[in-house]
Amino acid sequence: MIAQMTLRRIPDAVEKKLRARSRRSGHSINRTTIELLEEALGVKASEGKKRDLSMLSGGWQEAEYREFERHTSMFEKIDAELWAP
Numbered sequence: 001m002i003a004q005m006t007l008r009r010i011p012d013a014v015e016k017k018l019r020a021r022s023r024r025s026g027h028s029i030n031r032t033t034i035e036l037l038e039e040a041l042g043v044k045a046s047e048g049k050k051r052d053l054s055m056l057s058g059g060w061q062e063a064e065y066r067e068f069e070r071h072t073s074m075f076e077k078i079d080a081e082l083w084a085p
Contacts, residue, residue, distance in 0.1 A: 023061070024061075
């Protein structure tokens with residue numbers, strides 16, 4: 001295993017996407033880069049075909065989740081007048 005590798009002249013668009021992917025996954029840029037290289041080179045075992053909708057769902061950061069909860073909390077309240085017998 002190589003202990004260290006340096007990449008130079010990484011295009012701005014590649015760096016931006018790499019950093020965004022790293023933030024979304026919650027992994028370091030180093031780990032994200034290694035995972036992408038493994039995938040691209042076919043050295044990482046595939047997880048097999050998924051039979052769910054996870055590819056459509058994505059993930060939320062904690063702050064996004066809290067904001068969503070804050071904006072939808074009004075739907076938790078029951079309007080007693082509408083449900084009165």
